[in-house]
Amino acid sequence: MIPTLIASVLVACLAPVVRGRAWGVPFGLLSIATVLRSFVGSFLTVLVLGSVALVVLRTTPMAASTAEQTAGLLGATLGLALLMSSVRRMRDVRGLTVLCQRIREDDAKHAALAALSRLFERVRKRNPQRYVALVLMATGPLTQSQEWTVARARLRSLDEVTLTEAQSVLRNQALATCELQFDELDAAGLAIDAIPRPTEPSIEVWLVAMEGLLMAVRGESERALAHIGGQDTSDNPSLRASHRLVHAHIYAARGDEAAAVEELERLREEAGRVGLARVVRPRGPATDLAQRLLADESADQSG
Numbered sequence: 001m002i003p004t005l006i007a008s009v010l011v012a013c014l015a016p017v018v019r020g021r022a023w024g025v026p027f028g029l030l031s032i033a034t035v036l037r038s039f040v041g042s043f044l045t046v047l048v049l050g051s052v053a054l055v056v057l058r059t060t061p062m063a064a065s066t067a068e069q070t071a072g073l074l075g076a077t078l079g080l081a082l083l084m085s086s087v088r089r090m091r092d093v094r095g096l097t098v099l100c101q102r103i104r105e106d107d108a109k110h111a112a113l114a115a116l117s118r119l120f121e122r123v124r125k126r127n128p129q130r131y132v133a134l135v136l137m138a139t140g141p142l143t144q145s146q147e148w149t150v151a152r153a154r155l156r157s158l159d160e161v162t163l164t165e166a167q168s169v170l171r172n173q174a175l176a177t178c179e180l181q182f183d184e185l186d187a188a189g190l191a192i193d194a195i196p197r198p199t200e201p202s203i204e205v206w207l208v209a210m211e212g213l214l215m216a217v218r219g220e221s222e223r224a225l226a227h228i229g230g231q232d233t234s235d236n237p238s239l240r241a242s243h244r245l246v247h248a249h250i251y252a253a254r255g256d257e258a259a260a261v262e263e264l265e266r267l268r269e270e271a272g273r274v275g276l277a278r279v280v281r282p283r284g285p286a287t288d289l290a291q292r293l294l295a296d297e298s299a300d301q302s303g
Contacts, residue, residue, distance in 0.1 A: 003072030004050030011079045012043035022087040023095030024119035050075025100141035128161045139174045152178035180282045209242040216249035217284030241271040252285035
């Protein structure tokens, strides 16, 4: 039984490293829970396989010591085979999931972004369509982590890949959102214009809201108000926050600072500081007011 135990420990120690390499995730970025699950799972798998093999081998004329060694070897071989089979299933998605979680952590962000870049490039060369899927999956986590530059660069890189109609819609919607963060209003407009309209209702409402924002930051108040006026936001808090953002710019452009500040205050109540920060980019009539509120909030917190 000793050879089987030794084989179980060896394979179990290898398991987290093998998973990390297959997923494109450095060992240091794997969570303790992932490492423990991988260790325990492989340990028990090899132990069971080796034990079963030992029981079978003891029914043969084979010497006891030879049977134990053979059982340990069989357990390790089969355990490794199962491990390799397991880690290859959806390995790119699993790696992406782990890395997208770690980029939200300040102490791991730099290493996670570097590993994510390597993962993207590896998949891009091997399977362009899978690369498209991974980029679209990663866009949300990247933008939530304020990694707008990385997200925009990856979305722009999809110009080199043939996209399905659904992928094209998602890509251009996300790209328009990224372009707005860099005050690239024309580029955002081009991305929206590339989407066949009307599109899926759940996406269409956001395109209309983005178009209204583009009009509002350019000072086209009446046009922006008319454009979003037909949307019902009663059951969609996120869309309602986007409308408040547009209205804040509209009021500020009209010189009604009190009404603009009221919209910004409500936006902060409903969407928090992150919602208020959305008024800063793209830059528009209400941006200075939003920056003042953010500065006052920071001063109150530090005081």
